[in-house]
Amino acid sequence: MKIPLRHYLSLLGITTAAFVFNTSEFMPIALLTDIAGSFSMTTAETGGMITIYAWVVAVLSLPLMLLTCRMELKRLMLLVVAVFSVGQLLSGIATSYPMLLAARIVVACAHAIFWSIAAPLAAQLVTHEHRPMALGMIVTGSSVAMIFGLPIGRMIGLYAGWRMTFLIIAGIALAALLYLAYMLPQRKQDKPFSAHDLPQLLRNPALSCIYVMTALFATAYFTAYSYIEPFLHEIASFSPTLITVALMAIGACGILASLLFTHGYGRHRFLLLRFVLPCVFAALLLFQAASISMFTMLLLCMFVGMVATLYNILFQAELLGLVMGPGSTVAMSIYSGIFNIGIGSGTWIGSLAAGHGHLAHIGYIGAAIAAITVFFCWHIYLPTIQGKRY
Template identity: 60%
Template structure:
C-alpha cells in the first residue's frame, strides 16, 4: 500500500492517523463515561449529556471562523499549535473541580477539534498523488475507527478502574507524545489558500457542496440520536453487563475499519454504490434497533452494521467534498463540513436526550430512523441529480 509513497510522507501520514485516533477518542470518550461523570457531579445522565451537545455546537459555531482566521498559516505550524491547545484542554478536563470547569475545558478541546478536522483531510491528500488520495483519506478514518475499537473502550476501562479523570490525563500524555513526533516528521506545507471571506458565497452556490452539507447534518443527527445514548441503551434495554458494553463498543469500532476498507477498495470503481450503502445501512439498523435489543447476538450485529455505515458515510462524503472544490478552498470547505456535522452531533444528542428523559429510550432508534430516511431520500433524489448533471457537463467539456 505504501510502496509508491516516499517514507518522508508515510511518516507524517501515520502521525495524522494517530492524531485522528486521539481526537476521536477524546470527542466520544464522555459517551463511554457518561454514567460515571454523572455520578461524580450528582447529575442525571441526560443533564451530563449536554456536555456532548455543547462540545458539538461549539465546533459547529467556531469551525468556519477559526479556519478563516488561520487559513493562511503554514500548515505544519498550525497542526502543532492545534495539538498543543488540545493537550491543554485534556489536562484541564482531568483536573476539573466541578462540571462548569469541565465544560470550559471541553470547549478548549472543541476549539482544537474545529481546526484539526478542517485541515486533516486536505493535508493528507496533499502528501500523496491523486491516485493515493482514497488511501490517505482512509488512513485518517482508520485512526477514527481505531479510536472506537481501542480508544473509547480503553478510556472507559481506565475510567471504571481509576476514575474518569485519569482517562483525560492519559490522553494528555499521549497527545504530548504525538506533538513531539509530528514536530520531527511533519514537513512544512504552505497553506496554498487564496480563499477569503469574499469567496464564501461562490462556494455556497455550488449545489453539490450544499447537498453534501445537508446530507452531513441529517446523517449525523440520525446517527447520534442513538449513538450518544448507546451506553444506557445497552445497559438498561439490552441488559448488557459493564464488560459486555465495553466489548460491544470495541466491536463497533472494528466495524469502522470495515467501512474504511470498503471505501479505499471500492470508492473509485463503485462510487454510487458506496454512497448508497452508507445511507441504506444506517436506516435499516435504526429501524431494527429496538428489535435487535431482544438478543445479545442481534444487538452486537446491529452495532457492527451501523458503525460500518457511519464510517463509510464519513469518509465517502469527505472525499466527495474534496472532489467538488479547489485545493485552495478545501480547508475552509472541510471546516464548514466539520461544523455542520457537529450541528448534527449536537442535534442528535439533544433529540436522544429528550427521548431518554421522557422514558422512551427503548424506542430511540425510531427517532433516528425518521431523520435517516429524510437523508436517504434527499441523497437519492437531490444529490444524485446534481451529481449526474455535473458529470454530464464534465463529459461535454472533455
Template identity: 60%
Template structure:
C-alpha cells in the same frame, strides 16, 4: 498497481492518523463514561449529556471562523499549535473539580477540534498524488476507527478502574507525544490559499458542495440521536452487563475500521454504490435497534453494522467534498463540513437526551431511523442526479 508512497510522506500520514485517533477518542469518550461522570457530580446521564451537545455545537459555531482566521498560517505550525491546545484542554478536563470546570476544558478541546478536522483531510491529500488520495483519506478514517475499537472502550476501562479523570489525563499525555512526533516528521507546507469570505457565496451555490453539507447534517443528527445514548440503551433496554457493553463498543469500532477498508478499495470505481449503501445501511441499523435488543447476538450485529456505516459514509462525504472543491477552497469547505457535522452531533445528542429524559430511551433508534430516511430521500432525489451529471 499504484506505486508505493515515499516514507517521508507516509510517516506524516501515520502522525495524522494517530492524531485522528486521539481527537475522536476525546470527542466520544464521554459517551462510554457518561454514567460515571454524571454520578461523580450528582447529576443524571441526560443532564450530563449536555456536555456532548455543547462540545459539538461549539465546534459547529467556531469551525469556519477559526479556519478563516488561520487559513494563511503555515500549515505545519498550525497543526502543532492545534495539538498543543488540544493537550492543554485534555489536562484541564482531567483536573476538573466540578462540572463547569469540565465544560470549560471541553470547550477548549472543541476549539482545537474545530481546526484539526478542517485541515486533517486536506493535509493528507496534499501529501500524496491524486491516485493515492483515497488511501490517504482512509488512513485518517482508520485513526478514527481505531479510536472506536480501542480508544473509546480503553478509555472506559481506564475510567472504570482508575476514575474517569485519569482517562482524560492519559489522553493529554498521548496527544503531547503525538505533538512531538509531528514536530519531527511533518514537512513544511506553504499555505497558498487565496480563499476569502467573498468566495463563500460561490462555494455554497455549488449544488454538490451544499448537498454534502445537507447530507452530513441529516446523517450526523440521525446517527447521534441513537449513538450518544448507546451505553444506557445497552444497559437498561438490552440488559447488557458493563463488560459486555465495553466489548460491544469495541466491536462497533472494529467494524468502523472495516468501513475505512471498504472505502479505500471501492470508492474509486463504485462511489455511488458506497453512497447508497451508507444511507440505506444507516436506516436499517437504526430501525432495528429496539427489535434487536431482545436478543444479544442480534443487538451486537446491529451495532456492528452501525460501525461499518458510520465510517464508510463519513469518509465518503469528505472525499466527495474534496473532489468538488478547488485546492484553495478545500480547507474552508472542510471546516464548514466539520461544523455542520458537529451541529448534527449536537442536535442528535440533544434530541436523544430529551427522549431519554422523557422515558423514551427505547425509541431512540426509531427516531434516528426516521431522520436517516430523510437523508436517504435527499441523497437519491437531489444529490445523486447532480453527482452523475458532474461525472
C-alpha cells in the same frame, strides 16, 4: 508512483492525532454514567456536555478556519494539537462540572480546526491515485479509537476514575505533537482563502446538498449513538464488560468501512453512494428489535459502525473532489461544523427521549430523520453529480 517515506510517516502521525481526537470526542459517551455520578447529576443532564461541545465546534469551525487559513499548515497543526493537550489536562483535573465543561470547550476549539485540516493535509501529502488510501488512514485512526481508545479509556475510567482517562489522553497528544513537529513537512497554501470567496463556494449545488445530508445524517445517527451506553445497559441488559465489547465492535467495523472505501470507491463509487444511507436507516430502525438478544444487538452494533463510518469517509472524499486547492480546508471546516450541529442536535433529541422515558425508542426517532436523508441523496445529490468522476 510510491509515496515518499517521510510523507507516509507523516500520514501515520496525522492518523495518530485522529485517533487521539476521536477518542477524546466520544469519551464522555463511554463514561457518561460515571461522570454523572461524580457530580451527583443524571446522565441526561451530563449528556448536555456532549451537546455543548458539538455546538461549540459547529459555531467556531468556519470562523476559526478563516482566522487561521493564512497560517502554514504544519504550524497550524502543531498549534491545534498543543491547545488540545492543554484542554485534556484541564479536563483531567476538573473538580466541578462547570470546570469540566470549560475544559471541553477548550478541546472543542482545537477540534474545530483539526478536522478541517486533517483530510486536506493528508490529501496534499500524496498523489491523486493514493488519495483514497490517505483518507482511509485518517478514518482508520478514528476507527481504532473506537476499537481500543474508547473501550480502554472506559476501562481506565472504571478502575482508576474518569479523570485519569483524560490525563492519559493528554500525554498521548503531547507525544503526537513532538512526533509531528519532527516528521511533518511544511505545506504552504498556494492562495489563501478569503471570506469573499465563500458565496462562490456555497453556490455549488452538490456541495450544498452534502452539507444538508450531513446535518441530517449526524442528527439521526447521534440521536441513538450518544445514548448507546444507557441503551445497552437499560434496554438490552448488557453488563458493563459487554458494553465495552459492543463499543469495540462498532470501532472494528469502522476499519472494515475504511477498507471497503479504499478498494471500492474508484470502481463502485455510485453503488456505495446509493446504498450507504438506506443502510443507516435500516440499522437505526432495527435498534429496539435487535435488543431482544445479545447476539442480534452485537451484530447490529457492528453493522452500525460500518455504515456510519462509510458515510463519513465517502462524503469527505466527495467534498474534496468538488473543491480543490485552498478552498478545501474551508469547505471541510463547514462540513465539520455542520456535522457537529448534527451531533449536538442528535444528542439533544436523544436526551429529550431519554429524559421522558423513551430511551428504548431512540432508534425509531433516528430512523425517521435518516429517511429524509435518503430522499436528499437519491433525488437531489446523485442526479446532480451523475457522470462526474473525481
